[in-house]
């Protein structure tokens with residue numbers, strides 16, 4: 287009889303969740319949270335180590351293959367990497383102090399309306415110079431101007447621009463930079 291009473295006393299009422307079930311559930315949730323946190327850290331660490339080792343990579347938006355940043359195109363699918371953003375900084379002339387991002391495939395500068403950049407400068411032709419953006423970089427071309435295009439003091443018909451190049455058309459001067467502004 288006392289044994290039966292003990293067994294009955296040890297059996298909790300049918301209603302409600304036994305305390306040990308709640309403890310086990312809590313432990314499972316904590317273990318899962320810990321596992322997620324560890325997996326997140328493990329997933330992040332190698333990437334950081336790789337970047338520190340100098341092997342910076344680009345993920346191809348077309349096939350998700352990662353390849354070195356130095357490559358101009360994806361070795362898996364041939365996707366061509368666009369050139370880095372660039373801008374012109376006007377250091378002399380009517381647009382002095384302004385910057386223009388070179389986001390379009392072709393940016394044209396001239397005195398006439400309809401150019402990407404309108405330069406109200408008497409020495410600038412209606413369509414003076416164009417800057418073409420392609421995988422190899424940014425190439426400027428004289429569009430048949432009267433007074434020519436000078437890059438670093440030299441009159442040139444075409445040039446693949448390098449950062450720091452100073453372009454002069456008419457009385458306007460601008461510096462080519464390889465990053466986006468704004």
Ligand SMILES: [Zn+2]
Nearest residue numbers: 346349360363
């Ligand atoms: Zn690819």
